[in-house]
Amino acid sequence: MREIGLAAAVREGMVQEMRADPSVIVLGEDVGKFGGAFHVTHDMLDEFGPDRVWDTPISEAGFTGLGIGAALTGLRPIVEYQYLDFIYCAMDQVVNQAAKIHLMSGGRAKTPLVLRGPQGATGRGAQHSQSVEGYFMHTPGMKVVVPATPYDAKGLIISAIRDDNPVLFVEHKLLYGAASPGGGKALSDSAIQAIGMDVPEAPYAIPLGVADVKRQGEDVTIIATLLMLHRALAVAEGLETEGVSVEVVDPRTLAPLDVETIAASVAKTNRVVVVSEDVSRAGVAAELVATINDHCFYDLEAPVQRVAAANTPIPFAPASERHVIPQVGDIRAAVLRALSD
Amino acid sequence: MREIGLAAAVREGMVQEMRADPSVIVLGEDVGKFGGAFHVTHDMLDEFGPDRVWDTPISEAGFTGLGIGAALTGLRPIVEYQYLDFIYCAMDQVVNQAAKIHLMSGGRAKTPLVLRGPQGATGRGAQHSQSVEGYFMHTPGMKVVVPATPYDAKGLIISAIRDDNPVLFVEHKLLYGAASPGGGKALSDSAIQAIGMDVPEAPYAIPLGVADVKRQGEDVTIIATLLMLHRALAVAEGLETEGVSVEVVDPRTLAPLDVETIAASVAKTNRVVVVSEDVSRAGVAAELVATINDHCFYDLEAPVQRVAAANTPIPFAPASERHVIPQVGDIRAAVLRALSD
Amino acid sequence: MNTATEILRGPVDCGGRDPALLRRMFRKMLEAREFEEQLYYLFLTTAMPGTMHQAVGQEAVAVGVVSALNADDTITSTHRGHAHCVAKDVPLNDMMAEMFAKREGSCRGMGGSMHLTDFDKGMLGAFAIVGAGIPIATGAALSAKVRGSGQVAVSFFGDGAVNEGIFHEALNMASLWNLPAIYIIENNQYALSMTVAESSALPDLAARASAYNMPGLRVDGNDALAVYDAARDAVERARKGDGPTLIEALTYRIRGHARFEAAGYRPAEEVEAWKAGDPIERFAAGMIAAGVAAEIELNQIRADAEKAVEDAIAYAESCTDVGADDYLAYITAEN
């Protein structure tokens, strides 16, 4: 099968849904004429025209609100943030409006809305490097999708578009396999291998709320998402040669969270490392630890090892950025701690 | 000593600091002429004049930014949100600017800024009932203060004003002992007793980052903040008559978090219940569970019991709201689970 | 109408209007008024949970605008939204049941006063975050344009809301793209304690439209027909594809900001002057002056409106209380 990057996979899923369903539209900065800062909406304006692909002013709160209003009245908008760091400009519309309207209306209003964009630390300083999913995992009324492979990304974006709830769809820049807006070469990461890059051309949907065991193992479980999944897999491969069998679970969606698959893995290995690129304190990794405490405490033979970004704004200098964001070595060390504790 | 409510205590701390330090100013909606929606800034305009007490337009992002700019240039602004639910309108200024400026400038900029306001569920529906502290505990570069008593509130607001970082200062409406903007009687809660209401008139500072053991006990620890602290104390008192000795720890600040005091209590009781009014998923309670997992795993004889708001926008109907927010009965049941597990 | 301070009185000019329209508008204003008057007493008895914001004195804006709309046109409302709902034909029974937190409420007891919603009536929601409904109505207008439905979308909001950034962002896009949107500033002179001059550098709020290359006009918001005419023109523009309009309706909230708030920041003479310009009394006087209806007929409409609200209260009291876990069904769309 074809091998395409995550950017192309997300694009293909969107294009196929737009062909199938005229109510799907796209809104965002430079998504039309320019094809998106990371080219994820490349050529979509040409194919679908300006009534389906809206090049907006720099007004994140405003165009998010427009997306909500359109979602309430028969459309299925996809809103792109040029970097997910900018979603904070629209936070009220996301947290107080989109996520709450369904409940506040007693279930009468539906808000089929996808909020998507790139995130992740790539040397651009504190305002272009954040991982935002923790804030939205903490925001009931929303779903949060975190694809790590092109295959998952295509199946999940299709499900996100078909979903009747607001869905945050997180894309990691280093997984895009596409160039940055600076016009340089595609960003990448040495841990990324060809896993799951076989992406069928026909549309397919991966249900939200179903984790995927990306690697079977017996001795210890790593739970990781997005870029961190690839680093976890690199660690697992390395440890295999040393006789350690590592299971790697990719939740794929954080809300809803597939607790069953996680619990089954913990019951098997009894030792767990959770890895997330977002800020450690009250973030995704904290919730995973708490979920395991809630459901699997008596299965644990050692404390869950929490590996996540340091509790700091992200520094510009590459050496410091690397220290803040979990690296392969950090994950490996955590696995060894989980095994020895 | 005097007994005053939390609103009066916060006000007294602010007034005393404003008298002592001309660089302290207040900005917010209806804080001047009207004295604040919950009267926390009552009469301050009269005493300090319009150059110190700024009645702003309804522009949360804007006046937060003004507060930041003023903080960078020699003032120590206190920004009031009429309800903390509205801080999402200013989220970019808080998360991307205030919290990050110090690091981004390599330590050259300081942002002595207090962001404060009321929160908590009191029958007003999804947009006026939230507990926001989890979002900011997840935002490095900020401090998060959660006073549960008038005594703590006065000492902590004084420290917050003197602090050189942006500080979120959370006030619970049901602890105010003051009337709501509707002009009705003071809101209250049956669990609230007179604890800690002796508030010295002279200024005093309680350091940020120091928890307080509000009640000594041997069998089980409850960690709780804000209104939940009072419900925890009510549970502890009830269980005492049944021969169960409950220790109640009030972190008082969530960032920084006093891990030592928490760990010492866990080491003593080996059984823990964490209680928070914010949304359970990826919230304060999740972080407390994860912290205990990180630091005290081998002290635990049972899983930590997590008691927090259900993962839902907050419904209007009082019966449903009560079901969402942890009640005395929920906390008691969790303590019994922690003891029997 | 030039300044916010010249308070108009006297009968509304009802000459040459469709009597059925006039009667309907009169009835709707009375229902909105009576609904909130009864709420006030219900809150005094503490039978009512939560809080509420009365629009007493502002009814002509809601009714004037909505009377110019079709049933399938959409609106967004605010924390002060009862009159908008009444005007948009949200059943009084459903509204009252919602206030009582009953399962039969328009939001199944999940929303309450500040979040009344009725999709069957094109009432997209009351948004209690000041300004939040403005882009949402704008999105409904964008949707109408994309779907080619011919609908228009109206956003109601207060004089305080114009200082939120979201107002700026939404109006720019609406004008840029000629969306069929109408923006109604209910300028009731205060945002809680703040006068317009204290919070807006340009207190002529209609003039702000020029920054978006959009027509802006100011009308007597206590004259339901003046409001109606302005809205009708704006609707026509919008439906023709000529884009949005900003309308500032000058009015006054006779009561405090919320529930029992005493509004001590307002001069007594000012309140009295506005009371003398009550929109319902002016409308009644206008109907009589134009010979459309006699006092006795108006009294019958008044009695009918009162009866409708009384019935709504009785209905609401007979409804089922929301259960502790009702909310579980409404967290996400698939529940």
Place this chain on the structure above:
Amino acid sequence: MNTATEILRGPVDCGGRDPALLRRMFRKMLEAREFEEQLYYLFLTTAMPGTMHQAVGQEAVAVGVVSALNADDTITSTHRGHAHCVAKDVPLNDMMAEMFAKREGSCRGMGGSMHLTDFDKGMLGAFAIVGAGIPIATGAALSAKVRGSGQVAVSFFGDGAVNEGIFHEALNMASLWNLPAIYIIENNQYALSMTVAESSALPDLAARASAYNMPGLRVDGNDALAVYDAARDAVERARKGDGPTLIEALTYRIRGHARFEAAGYRPAEEVEAWKAGDPIERFAAGMIAAGVAAEIELNQIRADAEKAVEDAIAYAESCTDVGADDYLAYITAEN
């Protein structure tokens, strides 16, 4: 200057100006230009981490405005901030060291190109969230007023930033309270790929000032003296307590949006036309025409500017790399 399309050329009128001021302005524009030209090559070598946005062609705006300020006046900048820093006397060495992520950098290597800051020079920060610096500069103006310091605060931002709600909120408050603030729209015709007409319903951006009851004016942003004069008048107003001013400076970014972005969305003729109106060349021609300096003297200034940037690179290369855990010292103020 009336429309965004009439591109001005020809010498800047330097008659009757202080020659020292002219030389300083010329030198600053050259330094800013050379700094970014060298950055471009450094990025090609991949010696440089991160990204950067060039203001090549826009130097007259930064230098024109800042030349009208005192050293203790404050500014906020954007993602495209090098020229503002150069104008505000942030040392080239510190800037270049920051670009190289060195400990000696103006932000100790923590900020990078998009967050240059120098409190000693009144440079409050570059904010890479579009529009975010606008209220922050406004807060600095409020602070100056409260402290009675006589300082003014300037916010630089792009044509794209005017559509963020924060622009609206900040300008309203600044005008309402007569704060000593100056808002500079660097209208370089594009926000990434979007033209002003594609993103602003009212493309006459200066005219938006009227919505805030604030003077707004448009100047030739490639004429450093026209910018200087407008800024000087605004500074005078601000210091007198007469409030803020909005200035739209028409200019052009000669390069792509960031680093190697190709800017294929722009007609080649348009780019060529603006190149012919290069602000530095026009300034040089003006100095010669007014007899302030001979070509040979200008060449010396050019050589000096090049040398200064060359020295800065050599300095930066000699500095210490930021360490892995340097950041730990900067998370909170007490560290």
